Amino acid sequence: MKSRRLAILELARNDEVLSRLIADSNHQLIYAMAERGSGVEPSVDVGNVKPVQLAEVLRSMGIGKLYEYQYRAYLEITGGRNVIITSGTGTGKTEAFIVPILARALGGRREVVVYPTKALARDQESRFRALAEPLGLRVATYDADTPPEVRRGVYGGDYALVLTNPDMLNTALVHVPAFRRFMSTVDYAVIDEVHVYNGVLGSHLHYLIRRIRRLNPGVRFAAASATIGNPAQYFEGLTESPVVHIDGIRGVRGELIHIMLRPIKRGKLQEVVNLVKLCVELNKKCLVFADSHWMVEVVKRMVNSAGVGDKVAVHRAGLRPDERRRVEDMFKRGELRVVLATPTLELGVDIGDADFAVLATNPPSFIKYLQRAGRVGRRGQRAYVVQVLGDDPMSTYYASHPEEFYNRSPEPMFMEPNNDEIATRHLLAMIKESAVRLSELDEYLRYLVGKLSNEGLVSVRGDRVFLTENGLRAINSFNVIRGNGDVVLIRRRGGGVVGYRELPMAIRELHPGAIYMHGGSTYRVLELDLQRRRAIVTPEDSSDLVTKALYNSNPTVVNVIAESRYRGIPIRYAVLDIEEEVYGYVVKRMSGNETLGEYRLSEPIRYRFRTKGIVLNMPPVQFSA
Numbered sequence: 001m002k003s004r005r006l007a008i009l010e011l012a013r014n015d016e017v018l019s020r021l022i023a024d025s026n027h028q029l030i031y032a033m034a035e036r037g038s039g040v041e042p043s044v045d046v047g048n049v050k051p052v053q054l055a056e057v058l059r060s061m062g063i064g065k066l067y068e069y070q071y072r073a074y075l076e077i078t079g080g081r082n083v084i085i086t087s088g089t090g091t092g093k094t095e096a097f098i099v100p101i102l103a104r105a106l107g108g109r110r111e112v113v114v115y116p117t118k119a120l121a122r123d124q125e126s127r128f129r130a131l132a133e134p135l136g137l138r139v140a141t142y143d144a145d146t147p148p149e150v151r152r153g154v155y156g157g158d159y160a161l162v163l164t165n166p167d168m169l170n171t172a173l174v175h176v177p178a179f180r181r182f183m184s185t186v187d188y189a190v191i192d193e194v195h196v197y198n199g200v201l202g203s204h205l206h207y208l209i210r211r212i213r214r215l216n217p218g219v220r221f222a223a224a225s226a227t228i229g230n231p232a233q234y235f236e237g238l239t240e241s242p243v244v245h246i247d248g249i250r251g252v253r254g255e256l257i258h259i260m261l262r263p264i265k266r267g268k269l270q271e272v273v274n275l276v277k278l279c280v281e282l283n284k285k286c287l288v289f290a291d292s293h294w295m296v297e298v299v300k301r302m303v304n305s306a307g308v309g310d311k312v313a314v315h316r317a318g319l320r321p322d323e324r325r326r327v328e329d330m331f332k333r334g335e336l337r338v339v340l341a342t343p344t345l346e347l348g349v350d351i352g353d354a355d356f357a358v359l360a361t362n363p364p365s366f367i368k369y370l371q372r373a374g375r376v377g378r379r380g381q382r383a384y385v386v387q388v389l390g391d392d393p394m395s396t397y398y399a400s401h402p403e404e405f406y407n408r409s410p411e412p413m414f415m416e417p418n419n420d421e422i423a424t425r426h427l428l429a430m431i432k433e434s435a436v437r438l439s440e441l442d443e444y445l446r447y448l449v450g451k452l453s454n455e456g457l458v459s460v461r462g463d464r465v466f467l468t469e470n471g472l473r474a475i476n477s478f479n480v481i482r483g484n485g486d487v488v489l490i491r492r493r494g495g496g497v498v499g500y501r502e503l504p505m506a507i508r509e510l511h512p513g514a515i516y517m518h519g520g521s522t523y524r525v526l527e528l529d530l531q532r533r534r535a536i537v538t539p540e541d542s543s544d545l546v547t548k549a550l551y552n553s554n555p556t557v558v559n560v561i562a563e564s565r566y567r568g569i570p571i572r573y574a575v576l577d578i579e580e581e582v583y584g585y586v587v588k589r590m591s592g593n594e595t596l597g598e599y600r601l602s603e604p605i606r607y608r609f610r611t612k613g614i615v616l617n618m619p620p621v622q623f624s625a
Contacts, residue, residue, distance in 0.1 A: 008032045011257065017356075017384055020278060021259065027271055030389070031260040031402035037380070038088075040249045044071040050078075054103055057134045063095070069248040070096040076244050077188070077222055078103050084194070084223040084235040087248020089374025093224040094124070096246070097190050098131060101222075105137050105160040109187035112162050114169060116196045118143045119321065120347050121163040124192075128161055137161065143168045155182050166201075166208060170481050173211055174429050184215045193347055194223040194235065195367055195413065200422065202415025204481040206238050207426035214434060226371050229412035237415065254380040256373065260402050262389040269295070271388050272360045273302045276338050279356050280308045284384075285331070286338045286356035287345060289372050293318060294509075295360060296340040297517035301543060301590065303338075304520065314519045316342040318499045323519055346371045353378055357385045362394055366408040418444050421610075424452065428467065428475040431458060436465045486533070486609075490516070493526060493538045501535075504580045507605045508549040510535040511582050515547045528605060544591050550584040550598070557615060572615040579608045 011032050012018035021029050042065035049055045070092055076083045077100035087093050101111045115121040121141050128139045137160040140150050154162055155178035172179040197205045212219055221239045232245040263271040279286035290296050296314050303312045313327045313336050330336045332352035354376045363369040377383025389395035398405045427448055430436055438446055449465055452458040457471035488506040490498040499518055501509060509516055514525040516537055523537035559575040584600040
């Protein structure tokens with residue numbers, strides 16, 4: 001403990017940020033560690049890149065040399081192999097795949113790059129254009145907002161590079177024959193930020209890749225990612241093909257100071273507010289990350305009360321795209337000093353340089369910690385990442401063992417191909433996209449065909465599988481692969497759209513009487529119409545009031561998938577029906593957590609959805625006589 005304290009004091013010499021944090025007796029500065037830049041410099045002359053005109057364009061943009069790992073990626077991709085590239089945030093992963101796919105596109109090929117979100121694909125378009133257009137190659141973004149004339153150009157092969165997202169890829173494969181024809185000609189499909197596709201999203205991506213390969217057996221795949229625990233194994237599972245792993249570098253920043261704080265005389269949110277005020281005072285550009293909409297909105301209201309709200313904005317899902325873009329642009333221009341964000345800003349959307357990251361919640365994985373930390377210090381300046389601990393058991397543990405927090409390795413990624421719900425949707429999509437024969441399917445998919453046949457969604461004639469009318473109706477509703485796609489649109493009374501909120505959270509936040517927080521503004525909810533998926537709100541100045549829903553979650557086991565025991569406790573992995581019921585709410589004063597009233601709704605609001613989960617049957621407690 002003493003040596004840890006001495007290390008902190010040593011770091012704090014001539015550092016105003018650390019000195020101020022040490023001097024504040026309202027928190028305990030548990031840990032501080034300096035991560036120095038890798039020192040790795042680009043060493044491979046771009047003259048090694050072919051054709052010559054591509055090397056000339058790179059030089060004209062100030063890229064005279066490539067990192068060694070970028071050149072290895074160039075060799076493997078131009079050689080036609082399936083590749084996964086892992087390297088630290090801000091170390092040139094994008095260039096590692098842009099350069100070789102441009103080289104291939106100059107040979108008349110068509111390439112697709114898949115980003116996790118529409119916003120990220122749009123954000124990257126200018127980066128691609130800057131390299132592609134001087135070579136006479138055209139770039140298009142293909143999403144729900146793409147104009148008809150650009151879509152026709154994509155289908156006709158007018159664009160060498162097409163940027164898209166998984167939801168659009170899925171929808172267009174199902175519903176647009178011309179897009180299927182285009183995908184049958186694609187040379188490489190590149191999946192950027194592949195670390196996002198863990199668990200359920202990974203299962204969806206696995207089947208999207210299968211569907212693409214059915215249309216285009218010769219397509220190759222490449223991926224880029226921040227560091228993950230099992231890159232080659234994971235990507236081989238996704239693509240069902242051998243892959244080459246290109247291992248990059250951790251970082252090229254000047255210096256990154258990792259700090260761990262535990263509030264002792266104020267609450268965690270007030271600690272975050274104080275860090276925001278410090279950044280504004282020291283003219284540091286800061287990103288605050290939290291894992292809930294509620295937390296970033298409450299912090300925004302608190303910084304408004306603290307007098308620095310004009311320098312701070314919220315960035316989260318549920319805001320309109322134009323609102324998020326405005327926040328990004330204002331932060332880039334320096335008009336905002338602080339952005340309060342949910343994981344929407346973990347990915348590579350260009351927000352310019354940042355000096356400071358405050359993590360208001362413990363990231364759910366070390367990969368996510370590295371991703372958030374990688375958003376700061378990109379100009380090579382000294383930057384800071386502050387992990388604020390709470391009073392939860394995990395925070396208590398890391399307060400005593402901070403080295404264990406920072407010495408972790410990136411976690412391995414997982415996905416489950418044999419997920420009936422996901423596989424069924426994609427199997428129906430496959431059948432619509434091109435003729436399916438039982439003989440081409442593996443044992444698991446043949447089993448699903450049998451289930452679908454019993455449910456009247458497909459019919460089997462000899463070796464061929466066909467959709468029934470019910471099957472067509474089912475596949476026509478398969479438009480999104482993340483979340484459940486079920487959202488409530490939020491509208492002002494007599495006015496326009498405020499934003500949206502995904503179910504089931506919507507019934508907890510948008511019940512009648514609720515105070516809804518949106519980008520720092522507050523609204524009173526007048527009506528929630530679940531049948532029409534619409535909430536009506538009106539602006540209201542409720543700067544010190546919050547509402548909390550009173551609700552029950554009632555799970556019902558539909559089907560047990562697997563059973564086991566752990567230390568004598570029965571455990572089941574099962575399909576569950578969850579019924580969420582909101583029956584009332586409480587009104588609280590935000591500043592003191594004082595409850596001002598409890599109210600019952602005239603009718604409970606119920607929403608039912610199906611998922612999978614772990615069911616624990618705790619043994620009954622037996623009291624002695």
